[in-house]
Amino acid sequence: MDLREHVRGIPDFPKPGILFYDISTLLRHGPAWRTAMARLAALIAPYRPDLLAGIESRGFLVAAPLALELGLGFVMLRKPRKLPGLTLGLNYALEYGTDRIEMQADAVQPGQRVILLDDLLATGGTMAAGIALLRQAGAEVPAAAALIELTFLGGRQRLDVPFESLLAYES
Numbered sequence: 001m002d003l004r005e006h007v008r009g010i011p012d013f014p015k016p017g018i019l020f021y022d023i024s025t026l027l028r029h030g031p032a033w034r035t036a037m038a039r040l041a042a043l044i045a046p047y048r049p050d051l052l053a054g055i056e057s058r059g060f061l062v063a064a065p066l067a068l069e070l071g072l073g074f075v076m077l078r079k080p081r082k083l084p085g086l087t088l089g090l091n092y093a094l095e096y097g098t099d100r101i102e103m104q105a106d107a108v109q110p111g112q113r114v115i116l117l118d119d120l121l122a123t124g125g126t127m128a129a130g131i132a133l134l135r136q137a138g139a140e141v142p143a144a145a146a147l148i149e150l151t152f153l154g155g156r157q158r159l160d161v162p163f164e165s166l167l168a169y170e171s
C-alpha cells in the first residue's frame with residue numbers, strides 16, 4: 001500500500017514555502033493506519049525497546065498504538081504543567097521562540113531502553129529535546145522514529161541516535 005496517498009500536504013501552511021503534512025487523512029483510513037503502524041513497529045523492534053515514549057500531541061497518536069502492537073508500555077512527554085506528581089522538564093529553542101516538555105520523574109527505570117516517537121521530524125528540535133529529557137530521567141535511547149521526515153530541514157543531523165521514518169519528503 002502506498003501510504004503517501006493517505007498523507008495530505010497542504011500548501012503554504014503554517015509557513016509560506018513549506019507544506020504542512022497532515023496525518024488526519026491517514027488516521028481516517030483504517031487499513032492505511034494499520035499498515036503504517038505495522039511497518040513502523042517492524043522498523044523499531046530491532047532496537048529492542050523496553051518502553052516507547054511519545055511527544056504531545058500528535059506523537060501520542062503514533063507511540064500509543066505502536067506500544068500496543070509491540071506489547072510495551074508508553075510514556076508521555078507533555079507540554080508544561082499537564083502531568084501530576086514530580087516532573088522533569090526541558091526548555092528548548094524553536095525556529096521562533098522557545099517551548100518546554102515535561103515527563104514524570106519516575107516514568108523510566110535507570111538503563112531502560114526507550115524509543116522516542118513523533119508523527120513528524122521537521123527541524124529536529126522537538127525530538128532532540130525529547131531525547132535529552134529521557135536521558136535526564138535515566139533512560140538509554142537506542143533510536144528515535146517518526147512517520148514523516150522532512151529531509152530538506154536536516155532534522156536527523158541534530159540527533160545523536162539512529163533515526164527511522166516511514167515517509168521522507170524532499171520539499
Ligand SMILES: O=P(O)(O)OC[C@H]1O[C@H](OP(=O)(O)OP(=O)(O)O)[C@H](O)[C@@H]1O
Pocket residue numbers: 055056057058059118119120121122123124125126127155
Ligand atoms: O522537528 P521540529 O521542527 O521540532 O517540529 C516537529 C514537531 O512539530 C509538530 O508538533 P507541534 O508543536 O505542532 O504540536 P502538536 O503535535 O500538538 O500538533 C510535530 O508533531 C513535531 O512534534
Ligand SMILES: Nc1ncnc2[nH]cnc12
Pocket residue numbers: 014018019020021022120122150
Ligand atoms: N511542515 C510541517 N507539517 C506538519 N507538522 C509540522 N511540524 C513542524 N513542521 C511541520
